[in-house]
Amino acid sequence: MRARLAALGLGAVFGVAMSWGQFVDPDRIRDMLLLRDPYLYLMMGTAVAVGLLGTRLMRRLHARALLTGDPVRWETTRPARRHVVGAAIFGMGWAVADTCPAPIAAQLAQGALWSVFTFAGVLVGIVGYLRWQEEPSRSRAASRLGRARLETD
């Protein structure tokens, strides 16, 4: 329960940041993708720098997660075909709709009704992915590959 409340609270900070930074405005995203506005890239660079520093520091201090008691640790993944093909498919959708999963949810919560379509599309895309992964021929291939293909974050 406390873990869920923590996720809810940190998600709220994320939602405010998406809204205040105007990442919910498709024209802002379009300006960034057309390289007219560096805000997105500078913001992501800062976020990743803070994230890298924080996670390295916690690992060095052998920190434990405050609410679960687990040692703070993570796994890294070696690049595979899916990271290129999946990301290219994702990038096409991102450029057409000028939005991605966090801003879609934030747009909807702000009352932008067009985003009902995008939100529904994301859900259907996920259903499609899950069904595709569960096809018998793919499952056999996946078990030959040590189920590596079924890993998702």
Next chain:
Amino acid sequence: MKDLLSQRPAWYVIGLAIGLVTVGLFALINERVGVVGGYSSLVERATGRSSSFGWKLWFLLGVMGGALAFRLLAGGSSVGDGYGWLTRSFGSHAYAAVGGTLFAAGMLVGFGAKYAGGCTSGNGIGGTSVASPASFVATGTFMATAIAVSFVIRAVA
């Protein structure tokens, strides 16, 4: 308050906030930030693939709550009028064209993010914050693809 919220703050303010959310998720529950996982949690529960909702759904609900709170405090939406280039090209009453395009784009976003193991948050911020090589590859790929497709759209739309 309204004046403050109607202007976007400096990029490092939002960057710092997002970075602290990433660090906070590790510090509190040892999890990597990600948003498409919340949608997936909803799908997996609704289709009987999972019997419970994961923390990611709660994070997604938090994003929505934060965005709603922002709108109430700011006194208006920060989404903008219409929907970007789509309503400018097709018209603001072209429900089938704009809605259909957004639905199709959403499908690409949902499918692609699941296949790549994360979206702009999960790979672009969460995975890169722990220096996962796959996330650097995915982030570079979706950035390059989105930039290229945006220039194509500008040329034809």
